[in-house]
Amino acid sequence: MEPLADDLLVMVMQYLDGPALLACRRVCKRLAGLAVHRDVWRHRRLRYGDRSLCAALRLAPCLRELCLSLPLDGCAVRAAATACAVEELRLNIFLAQTGSLEAAFVIRNQAARGQLRHLTLVFDNDDEAECSWLLFSTVASLRKLQTLFVPRFPYDVDKPIFVPHSPVPAVSKPSLWRFECELSSESEPFVNFILAGHAATLEVVEISGVSSTFPQTTSLLTGMPRLRVLNCPLLPGMEALASSTLLHTANLVVISELRSAVQSAAEFLRRAKQLRFVILHVQDVDACVDLVQALASSEPEDSSTPSHVRSLALRACYSTTSLQQMFSSLASLPSLRKLRIEDLDAEDVPCCAHEWLHWDSLQTLMTSNRDLRLLMTCDVPKFCEDERCGSCELECTDTSECAGILKRVEVDRETDDDTDTEEGTVDEKSGVKKRV
Numbered sequence: 001m002e003p004l005a006d007d008l009l010v011m012v013m014q015y016l017d018g019p020a021l022l023a024c025r026r027v028c029k030r031l032a033g034l035a036v037h038r039d040v041w042r043h044r045r046l047r048y049g050d051r052s053l054c055a056a057l058r059l060a061p062c063l064r065e066l067c068l069s070l071p072l073d074g075c076a077v078r079a080a081a082t083a084c085a086v087e088e089l090r091l092n093i094f095l096a097q098t099g100s101l102e103a104a105f106v107i108r109n110q111a112a113r114g115q116l117r118h119l120t121l122v123f124d125n126d127d128e129a130e131c132s133w134l135l136f137s138t139v140a141s142l143r144k145l146q147t148l149f150v151p152r153f154p155y156d157v158d159k160p161i162f163v164p165h166s167p168v169p170a171v172s173k174p175s176l177w178r179f180e181c182e183l184s185s186e187s188e189p190f191v192n193f194i195l196a197g198h199a200a201t202l203e204v205v206e207i208s209g210v211s212s213t214f215p216q217t218t219s220l221l222t223g224m225p226r227l228r229v230l231n232c233p234l235l236p237g238m239e240a241l242a243s244s245t246l247l248h249t250a251n252l253v254v255i256s257e258l259r260s261a262v263q264s265a266a267e268f269l270r271r272a273k274q275l276r277f278v279i280l281h282v283q284d285v286d287a288c289v290d291l292v293q294a295l296a297s298s299e300p301e302d303s304s305t306p307s308h309v310r311s312l313a314l315r316a317c318y319s320t321t322s323l324q325q326m327f328s329s330l331a332s333l334p335s336l337r338k339l340r341i342e343d344l345d346a347e348d349v350p351c352c353a354h355e356w357l358h359w360d361s362l363q364t365l366m367t368s369n370r371d372l373r374l375l376m377t378c379d380v381p382k383f384c385e386d387e388r389c390g391s392c393e394l395e396c397t398d399t400s401e402c403a404g405i406l407k408r409v410e411v412d413r414e415t416d417d418d419t420d421t422e423e424g425t426v427d428e429k430s431g432v433k434k435r436v
Contacts, residue, residue: 006030006034006037009031009034010034010037010039010040013034013035013037013040014039014040014043017052018044018046018050018051018052018055018056019051019052021035021040021052022035022052022055022056022059025059035059036059036060036061037061038061038062041056041060041061041062041063041084042062042063042064043064044060044063044064044065045063045064045065045066045067046060046063046065046066046067047066047067047068048067048068048069048072048092053075054074054075054078056084057075057078057079057082057084058078058082060084061083061084061085062084062085062086062087062115063084063085063086063087064086064087064088065086065087065088065089065090066084066086066088066089066090067090067091067092068089068090068091068092068106069092069094070091070092070093070094070095070098070099070100070102070103070106071094071095071098071099071102072102076102079102079106079109080102080105080106080108080109081109082109083113084113085110085113085114085115085116086110086113086115086116087115087116087117087118088117088118088119088120089106089107089110089116089118089119089120090119090120090122091103091106091107091119091120091121091122092122092124093121093122093123093124093127093131094124094127095124095127095129097129097130097131097132100131100132100134100135100154101132101134101135103121103135104132104134104135104137104138107119107135107138107139107142108138111138111141111142111143114144116142116144116145117144117145117146117147118145118146118147119139119142119145119147119148119149120148120149120150121135121139121149121150122151122152123152123153123154125152127154127155128155128156129156130154130156130157130158131154131156131157131158132157132158133157133158136157136190140190140193140194140197143173143175144175145175145176146175146176146177146178147176147177147178147179148176148178148179148180148181148194149179149180149181150180150181150182150187151180151181151182151208152182152209153181153182153183153184153186153187153190153209154186155186156186157186174197174198174199174200174201174202175198175201176194176198176201176202177201177202177203177204177226178202178203178204178205178206179194179195179198179202179204179205179206180205180206180207180208180231181194181206181207181208182207182208182209183207183208183209183214183217184209188214188216188217191207191217192216192217192220195217195220195221195224196220199220199223199224199225200224200225200226201226202224202226202227203226203227203228203229203246204228204229204230204231205221205224205227205229205230205231205232206229206231206232206251207231207232207233208231208232208233208253214235215236215237217235218235218236218237218238218240219237219240221235221241222237222240222241222243222244224244225244225246226246227241227244227246227247228246228247228248228249229247229248229249229251230247230249230250230251231251231252232251232252232253233252233253233254233255233258233261234252234253234254234255234258234261234262234264234265234287235258235261235264235265236260236261236264237264238261238264238265238267238268239264239267239268239271240268241268241272242267242268242271242272244272244274245274246274247272247274247275248274248275248276248277249275249276249277249278249279250268250269250272250275250277250278250279251278251279251281252265252278252279252280252281252291253281253283254280254281254282254283254284254287254288254291255283255284256283256284256287259284259287262284262287262290262291265291265294266290266291266293266294267294269291269294269295270294270295270297273307273308274308275295275307275308275309276308276309276310276311277309277310277311278295278309278311278312278313279312279313279315280292280312280313280314280315281315281316282314282315282316283316285319285322286322288314288322288326289322289325289326292312292314292326292329292330293325293326293329295307295309295312295329295333296329296330296331296332296333297329297332307333307335308335309333309335309336310335310336310337310338311336311337311338311339311340312330312333312336312338312339312340313339313340313342314326314339314340314341314342315340315342315343316342316343316344320344320349320350323341323344324359324361324362325361327359327361327362327364327365328361328364328365330365331364331365331368331369333369334369336369336372337371337372337373338372338373338375339372339373339374339375340375340376340377341374341375341376341377341378342376342377342378343377343378344376344378344380349378349380350380350389351380351384351387351389352380352381352382352383352384352385352389352391352392353374353376353380353381353382353383353406353409353411354382354383354384354389354391354392354396354402354406355384355389355390355391355392356376356380357391357402357405357406357409358390358391358394358402362374363401363402363405366405366408367401367405372408373408373409373410374408374409374410375409375410375412376409376410376411376412377411377412380411381411382406382409382411
């Protein structure tokens with residue numbers, strides 16, 4: 001190996017797994033030094049259960065991603081004091097009381113290393129123990145963090161993270177561009193702190209679990225100049241978000257518990273002409289009909305500026321009657337290019353996509369908009385497979401209007417969560433443009 005340059009050896013060693021790489025340290029002094037070279041480790045992902053976990057935390061200079069399950073059995077001290085700098089940190093916290101303290105120490109250590117950019121905290125759904133306030137206080141103080149995900153907030157925190165109803169303090173230097181968190185009475189102070197502190201840089205905000213109204217949270221969302229993607233249930237005061245000029249994706253959960261916010265959400269959709277992608281998770285059918293009609297309408301004083309929505313997804317709708325009402329409204333969206341119907345759960349679901357196209361409302365929509373594609377991910381075939389329905393019995397010819405429309409219909413029984421845009425790929429589940 002003497003003729004081989006160190007750079008070439010480093011490139012080769014990047015393809016070794018953890019145990020094999022660490023075994024190179026026992027071959028010779030030269031390989032021992034290269035085995036802990038930064039370029040050998042900086043693209044590696046290490047997870048709890050890997051045989052080389054403790055040794056890597058002791059020897060590796062850096063990692064692309066580290067995933068730990070807390071509390072740790074064997075190398076908790078090593079994880080909280082390692083010199084290994086991690087870029088992406090995912091912590092699965094199964095015992096909130098002890099695991100949250102370990103998580104706080106691990107995060108503090110990685111913050112001191114200066115390379116932490118992405119953080120995910122996952123709590124056990126069945127764990128009702130108190131979580132330490134120190135964990136969220138530590139997370140709130142992080143600098144240079146770019147993404148933060150807390151999909152489920154703990155049931156209880158041992159003491160207030162911040163003083164309730166006090167002015168929300170500011171972060172010294174905003175850095176987050178994406179934030180996801182469950183919003184509840186317990187998490188509201190933390191969520192509002194993050195939203196206020198990183199308002200200048202946040203582009204993607206995902207809020208889940210809302211069962212009551214949080215007016216301060218809504219007002220904080222309206223003050224984000226770079227907000228592009230918003231995923232949330234209906235919130236009161238949403239109409240103010242129509243002034244967010246960069247907001248192009250709205251992913252809204254329509255739930256009956258927040259029926260009082262439907263008018264605000266409808267006004268938002270009516271006025272937000274900058275929207276390009278809209279996803280509606282239907283749990284309140286009547287409210288969803290109101291929202292689609294609002295989306296397809298224009299204010300009288302702004303009739304010259306129609307909606308520019310290019311993609312609309314309707315998920316978990318359980319009323320075909322309501323669907324037909326929505327189809328009738330969508331004919332006034334000239335820019336619409338993709339309509340997705342997902343997880344349809346109704347007793348009177350048509351047995352095939354062909355039968356759908358014999359609905360007057362859908363046929364009118366597809367005829368008036370020749371560029372519109374219909375994607376169906378509910379459990380129906382394109383044509384009847386066994387017993388033929390009345391529409392299939394008609395045997396529409398290849399030259400008929402129905403046959404022409406069918407060419408623009410795609411049926412996928414497995415949900416595809418991606419939709420293409422001019423700028424790249426947007427994940428419709430999160431509404432987030434994928435970054436390389």
